[in-house]
Each structure stands twice: as C-alpha cells, then as structure tokens.
Amino acid sequence: MARSPKAAGKGRKLSNFLCFAIYSANLAFGRAYKPLLDKVGLTYTQYIALVALSDEDEQTVSTLGEKLFLESNTLTPILKKLEQMGLIKRHRDPADERQVRLSLTPAGRKLIEQDLGGSLIEATGLGDDFPVVQKTVSRLRDNLLRATKADD
Amino acid sequence: MARSPKAAGKGRKLSNFLCFAIYSANLAFGRAYKPLLDKVGLTYTQYIALVALSDEDEQTVSTLGEKLFLESNTLTPILKKLEQMGLIKRHRDPADERQVRLSLTPAGRKLIEQDLGGSLIEATGLGDDFPVVQKTVSRLRDNLLRATKADD
DNA sequence: TCCGATTAGATCGGATACGATTAATAATTC
DNA sequence: GAATTATTAATCGTATCCGATCTAATCGGA
Structure with missing residues (x-):
C-alpha cells in the first residue's frame, strides 16, 4: 500500500496509507449519497x-x-x-x-x-480547500493510471 | 454529487465532482496494486x-x-x-x-x-504533498461519515 | 474478394459492499 | 431465575468491479 514516506518502517498503521484514505473516503461518499439517491x-x-x-x-x-x-x-x-x-x-x-x-x-x-448532492458540499467540511482537493486527487488518479498503464 | 462550489450551474461535468475524483482514484489504486498483489x-x-x-x-x-x-x-x-x-x-x-x-x-x-506497494509512493506523483493529501482526504471522510450518521 | 485480425459489446465467474434478516450468546429486568 | 432485550457474527439478495471469454461486425492485406 502506498504509505507516506515519513511513515516508513515499523508503524504500518492504516492511517498512514494514502490508498486507505481514498478507499474509505469513497465508502463515505457512497453512504452520504445513499439517502439522497434512495x-x-x-x-x-x-x-x-x-x-x-x-x-x-x-x-x-x-x-x-x-x-x-x-x-x-x-x-x-x-x-x-x-x-x-x-x-x-x-x-x-x-x-x-x-x-x-x-x-x-x-x-x-x-x-x-x-x-x-449539492447539499453535500457542506458536509465535506473542506471549505475553500474543496477545489484544491478535487484537483489534487484527480492528478493522483491520473498519475497512478499512467504509471500502471506504462507497466503493461 | 458534491460539486465544487465554483462549478455550480449548467456545466455538470464529471471533472467538477469531488466524489468522482475520489471514486476514480480508488479504482486507480486498485489497479496499481493489482500486479503487486497478484x-x-x-x-x-x-x-x-x-x-x-x-x-x-x-x-x-x-x-x-x-x-x-x-x-x-x-x-x-x-x-x-x-x-x-x-x-x-x-x-x-x-x-x-x-x-x-x-x-x-x-x-x-x-x-x-x-x-x-511501497513502490507506489513514487507513482502517485504527489511528492512532498503526499502526507497533506492523506490527511485532507481522511478529514473529508470523517466529516462525511459524521454528517451522514447525524441524519439517522 | 476472401480470410485473418481487430474492434465493440455482451456474458460469465469470482470478489467486494451493503441492507435486511437470522441464530446464538449475553445482559438486563422484573 | 425466567423472560425479554441487546449484541455479535453469519447468511441472503442485489449491485458493482474486473479478468477472461464470446459473438458479431468491421477492417485490411494479398
């Protein structure tokens, strides 16, 4: 799992894994949308x-x-x-x-x-960071896909 | 879907949705890990x-x-x-x-x-931003879960 | 033109997610 | 202390994801 460089070594706690943060944030979005989509x-x-x-x-x-x-x-x-x-x-x-x-x-x-889901913008608690996070995560995704594809 | 505040209105492009960035970044992580886990x-x-x-x-x-x-x-x-x-x-x-x-x-x-997956840190292309993104996304997740739970 | 290669969707099987329900065990209440 | 309630896993049905395979349609080279 892609860990933070700082956290290398013994710890290996879930909180140190970026992929877990993404994984669980995705679960959280799914649950936040559930009542709206139902x-x-x-x-x-x-x-x-x-x-x-x-x-x-x-x-x-x-x-x-x-x-x-x-x-x-x-x-x-x-x-x-x-x-x-x-x-x-x-x-x-x-x-x-x-x-x-x-x-x-x-x-x-x-x-x-x-x-x-427009109402969920508030629930993210990101405030003005919202667009920054969006762009950063998108960039992360694109980099990962590019790196993965390059190994084919 | 939780959009960027700026992007409100007619556009409604996928790239404007934070939840989609997370959703697709999660898919990307899954694929990046696939060859390692296989x-x-x-x-x-x-x-x-x-x-x-x-x-x-x-x-x-x-x-x-x-x-x-x-x-x-x-x-x-x-x-x-x-x-x-x-x-x-x-x-x-x-x-x-x-x-x-x-x-x-x-x-x-x-x-x-x-x-x-230690090798994937490089593939994220985040450099020094790595721990920041990790913390931000975790905070996002926790906020969403809290907001969702509060509606029960 | 004919036949092999390519392409676009669809199908199938295995592995998550998750709501709803069930079974077994513990805790509580009267 | 017996009956009710609560808790913990497990089970079941539906809906993704994804690799592998299949079929039909198209393309290309000799």
Missing part, C-alpha cells in the same frame, strides 16, 4: 453514469467507459438497468452496428437537473 | 484487511470493521478466505462466544512485512 431509486454508480451521460448525447459505451474508467463488462448491466428505468435510450449505431449509442430521456435529464 | 494471490480488500489486522492481535470482527468502515456481512467472507489461505486464525472468544478473535499467522505476518 429517494429517486438510483445507486451511486448509476447516478455517476447518468451524470457522465448528461455531458453529451449519443455517446458510445466505450466513450462513456473512458470517462468513468470502466469497461463494458461493468457498464452494460448498469446501462440496461437505466434503460429499463426509462432514464436513458440505447440503440445500435446504423453506421457501425458494433457500437451502442446512449442518450438521456427527458425523464433522465429532469432527474439530473435536480442536482442531488 | 504475485501473492491477494485482492486489494484482502490486503487492506490484513494490514489492519497487523495493527494488533486478537481483534474482533467488530473492531476490525470500525477500522475499515465495514461490517460483518462484508468482512466474514473475506476473513474466511484469509483463514483458508493460512494467513490468519479465527476462533471464538471463550469468554464471550459471540465474538470471533482474529490474529495473523506467521505466514500472514511475513507477507505484510514485505511492504508491497
């Missing part, structure tokens, strides 16, 4: 996928996967579920039948525009 | 659990769960797997048969002392 019958991942789809119409599964860092094995069941709920439309691209095009339905767009 | 036949969560258990001997499932922010429904199968692999021991506490005590075997301790 009201609209969505899971955390389904909501994230819906937000990504609101970015742009007629995306493919691959394109969406690049944004979410996920692949079709994970996305296909989620997208089918969202379609079944009437929030998105899926259809094969006539120009290339291999690709599936995705777009929000009016109901899906309406749901996204409610901006659930 | 060598010893462990998953990411199993490894985190093992690190938490190296903290202290004879912990109960609940105690471990508090450290990991998980409960028995998630932990029990993981702990059974770790026992089956010969890395930990599980036994009912004679003084209170409801509790299961957990401790590392010599093999488990040996594995932890290898300090897998």
Whole structure:
C-alpha cells in the first residue's frame, strides 16, 4: 500500500496509507449519497453514469467507459438497468452496428437537473480547500493510471 | 454529487465532482496494486484487511470493521478466505462466544512485512504533498461519515 | 474478394459492499 | 431465575468491479 514516506518502517498503521484514505473516503461518499439517491431509486454508480451521460448525447459505451474508467463488462448491466428505468435510450449505431449509442430521456435529464448532492458540499467540511482537493486527487488518479498503464 | 462550489450551474461535468475524483482514484489504486498483489494471490480488500489486522492481535470482527468502515456481512467472507489461505486464525472468544478473535499467522505476518506497494509512493506523483493529501482526504471522510450518521 | 485480425459489446465467474434478516450468546429486568 | 432485550457474527439478495471469454461486425492485406 502506498504509505507516506515519513511513515516508513515499523508503524504500518492504516492511517498512514494514502490508498486507505481514498478507499474509505469513497465508502463515505457512497453512504452520504445513499439517502439522497434512495429517494429517486438510483445507486451511486448509476447516478455517476447518468451524470457522465448528461455531458453529451449519443455517446458510445466505450466513450462513456473512458470517462468513468470502466469497461463494458461493468457498464452494460448498469446501462440496461437505466434503460429499463426509462432514464436513458440505447440503440445500435446504423453506421457501425458494433457500437451502442446512449442518450438521456427527458425523464433522465429532469432527474439530473435536480442536482442531488449539492447539499453535500457542506458536509465535506473542506471549505475553500474543496477545489484544491478535487484537483489534487484527480492528478493522483491520473498519475497512478499512467504509471500502471506504462507497466503493461 | 458534491460539486465544487465554483462549478455550480449548467456545466455538470464529471471533472467538477469531488466524489468522482475520489471514486476514480480508488479504482486507480486498485489497479496499481493489482500486479503487486497478484504475485501473492491477494485482492486489494484482502490486503487492506490484513494490514489492519497487523495493527494488533486478537481483534474482533467488530473492531476490525470500525477500522475499515465495514461490517460483518462484508468482512466474514473475506476473513474466511484469509483463514483458508493460512494467513490468519479465527476462533471464538471463550469468554464471550459471540465474538470471533482474529490474529495473523506467521505466514500472514511475513507477507505484510514485505511492504508491497511501497513502490507506489513514487507513482502517485504527489511528492512532498503526499502526507497533506492523506490527511485532507481522511478529514473529508470523517466529516462525511459524521454528517451522514447525524441524519439517522 | 476472401480470410485473418481487430474492434465493440455482451456474458460469465469470482470478489467486494451493503441492507435486511437470522441464530446464538449475553445482559438486563422484573 | 425466567423472560425479554441487546449484541455479535453469519447468511441472503442485489449491485458493482474486473479478468477472461464470446459473438458479431468491421477492417485490411494479398
């Protein structure tokens, strides 16, 4: 686990691990969203996928996967579920039948525009540091993915 | 989703969401650890659990769960797997048969002392910011959990 | 044009997360 | 001290993640 350089040696306490901080913060976000998303019958991942789809119409599964860092094995069941709920439309691209095009339905767009979770900004307790943390963690992610990919 | 205060309004791009930064950074850590953990036949969560258990001997499932922010429904199968692999021991506490005590075997301790993932510190690209990010994200997590719990 | 290689999704199996429920043991109350 | 309540793990069902594999569609070179 990626530890703080300072904490090397005997300690090996969980609190010294950055990956654990991220891991548990992710769990915490999931729980913070739970009551909000329960009201609209969505899971955390389904909501994230819906937000990504609101970015742009007629995306493919691959394109969406690049944004979410996920692949079709994970996305296909989620997208089918969202379609079944009437929030998105899926259809094969006539120009290339291999690709599936995705777009929000009016109901899906309406749901996204409610901006659930806006109230959680307060709950992070980060104040003015909010955008800094966001950028730093994103950079961390990109660095890790780049380093991982380079080893292939 | 908890957005940056600045980004409120129409945009709603994924990059503006702190929860997505955390979510995807967690995926990235999982992938960065994958090749390291494959060598010893462990998953990411199993490894985190093992690190938490190296903290202290004879912990109960609940105690471990508090450290990991998980409960028995998630932990029990993981702990059974770790026992089956010969890395930990599980036994009912004679003084209170409801509790299961957990401790590392010599093999488990040996594995932890290898300090897998130390090499990933470099890959985060955070440099001297490493401990700062760790603390900030931990604080974020604790604030979210507190706010979530307060709504019960 | 034909056939091998590539690409896009989908499917399948294993391993988390987590709410809800259950079983077994302890603690409490009357 | 018997009955109720509380606590601890475990079990079950649903929903992710992810590696491996499969199928269908497209592309490319001879």
